[in-house]
Amino acid sequence: MSAKKRLTATEVLALLQSLDDAESDGGAGSDSDVSWSLQSSSDTDSESDSEAFIALIYVRGAQGGKGMGLVSFWSADWGYAFFKETMSRNRFQEIMRFLRFDKKETRRTRVQVNKFALVADVWEKFIQNSIACYKPSADEQLFATKARCSFIQYIASKPDKFGIKFWLAADVDTKYMVNGAPYLGKDETRMPGQRLGDSVVLKMVEPYLGKGRNITTDNFFTSLELAKALQAKKTSLVGTVNKTRRELPPRVKEQRPLLTTQVLKSNNATLTVYQCKPRKNVCILSTVHTDVAITSCHKAKPETVTYYNRTNSRFYGCR
Numbered sequence: 001m002s003a004k005k006r007l008t009a010t011e012v013l014a015l016l017q018s019l020d021d022a023e024s025d026g027g028a029g030s031d032s033d034v035s036w037s038l039q040s041s042s043d044t045d046s047e048s049d050s051e052a053f054i055a056l057i058y059v060r061g062a063q064g065g066k067g068m069g070l071v072s073f074w075s076a077d078w079g080y081a082f083f084k085e086t087m088s089r090n091r092f093q094e095i096m097r098f099l100r101f102d103k104k105e106t107r108r109t110r111v112q113v114n115k116f117a118l119v120a121d122v123w124e125k126f127i128q129n130s131i132a133c134y135k136p137s138a139d140e141q142l143f144a145t146k147a148r149c150s151f152i153q154y155i156a157s158k159p160d161k162f163g164i165k166f167w168l169a170a171d172v173d174t175k176y177m178v179n180g181a182p183y184l185g186k187d188e189t190r191m192p193g194q195r196l197g198d199s200v201v202l203k204m205v206e207p208y209l210g211k212g213r214n215i216t217t218d219n220f221f222t223s224l225e226l227a228k229a230l231q232a233k234k235t236s237l238v239g240t241v242n243k244t245r246r247e248l249p250p251r252v253k254e255q256r257p258l259l260t261t262q263v264l265k266s267n268n269a270t271l272t273v274y275q276c277k278p279r280k281n282v283c284i285l286s287t288v289h290t291d292v293a294i295t296s297c298h299k300a301k302p303e304t305v306t307y308y309n310r311t312n313s314r315f316y317g318c319r
Contacts, residue, residue, distance in 0.1 A: 052087045053095050059083075115150060115184045123182075130178050153183065169204040172216070172311050179204050197221040202229060209233040214288055216311040223247070227269050227287050238308055241271070241283040252283055261302045263292045272304040284308055 059082060060073065073079050074089040083089075101119040102110070110117035153165040169179035181203065190199045201221050205213075214236040217226075222239030224247045230237050243252050248271070249264065256262065256275045264271040272284040272292050276299075284304040286292075293303045 049087070049091070049095070053092060056083060056086060056092060116182050127180060130180075150185070167200050167204055179207065195223060195225070198223060198226040198229065201226060205235070209235050211235075214238060214311070216308060218312065222285055224266065224269060224285065227285060231268060231287055236287045238284065238286045238288055238304065238311065240308065241285045243281075243283055248283065252281070255279065256281065259300045261292070261294060261300070263302075270304070272302050274302055274305050276305075 073083045101122045165183040167181050170177050217239035219240040219242040222241045227237045262273040270286045270289050275281045286304050295301045
């Protein structure tokens with residue numbers, strides 16, 4: 001609960017409170033003859049209700065409740081005691097009914113400048129708190145939605161094909177989000193000639209650069225240019241590399257004897273080519289390992305591969 005309170009923080013709750021009160025007092029479809037508000041009988045109760053509501057949202061996600069009907073969480077047969085003990089179902093639904101993240105009267109103007117304007121203020125405060133109260137790590141993640149907006153993405157490899165794509169940085173051990181940004185299409189701030197993957201990594205880990213950390217990336221992000229850019233900021237890189245990258249020598253595509261390793265060097269970067277299967281090899285770029293030892297396991301894995309497997313876990317990690 002203390003971690004949740006640090007992330008939501010007073011200013012985020014206050015912003016939500018003001019937006020929800022405006023919606024409940026004058027919003028369309030309000031048929032109550034009493035002015036509704038998130039506030040209870042006192043400011044203390046109001047803050048408790050807001051924190052309880054957000055806590056239940058966190059728990060619902062942690063319990064894998066994406067496909068479970070909201071009412072079921074309060075069910076006597078299938079529900080969780082924590083939900084009933086924290087807040088009544090009717091109170092939760094009442095808050096959900098009026099929950100808003102922006103002001104309707106200024107929405108049209110703000111959307112012209114920022115496609116993410118409908119939730120930008122709350123999102124930015126949340127990210128600021130995430131960075132401030134956690135010591136870092138990121139992959140892309142598609143959040144399924146049926147909403148209609150200009151930046152909906154289609155990714156065939158995802159379970160939910162359509163949604164809003166986010167770049168997320170998360171702690172390598174806990175997978176706790178510490179930074180993030182929505183993908184809204186072409187980024188006008190990206191430098192000419194800079195790869196999208198390089199730009200994303202540098203932005204996501206910017207708060208943690210210059211502190212001697214390591215970034216672990218998958219093959220969408222990893223490149224020699226990124227490794228050099230991070231080294232200039234006292235940050236190392238370990239990641240799988242796509243064999244089609246122009247900076248890699250042609251020999252990385254050649255098939256070698258099974259479970260053998262080839263190590264190549266380029267200035268301060270080490271490239272490990274490991275033949276993990278008869279017709280498949282993996283390339284690991286590292287600025288951490290100056291020499292690459294071979295482990296004693298039966299697969300004779302190089303230490304760069306074991307390091308990557310330990311620190312990747314579907315995310316690129318910042319350590």
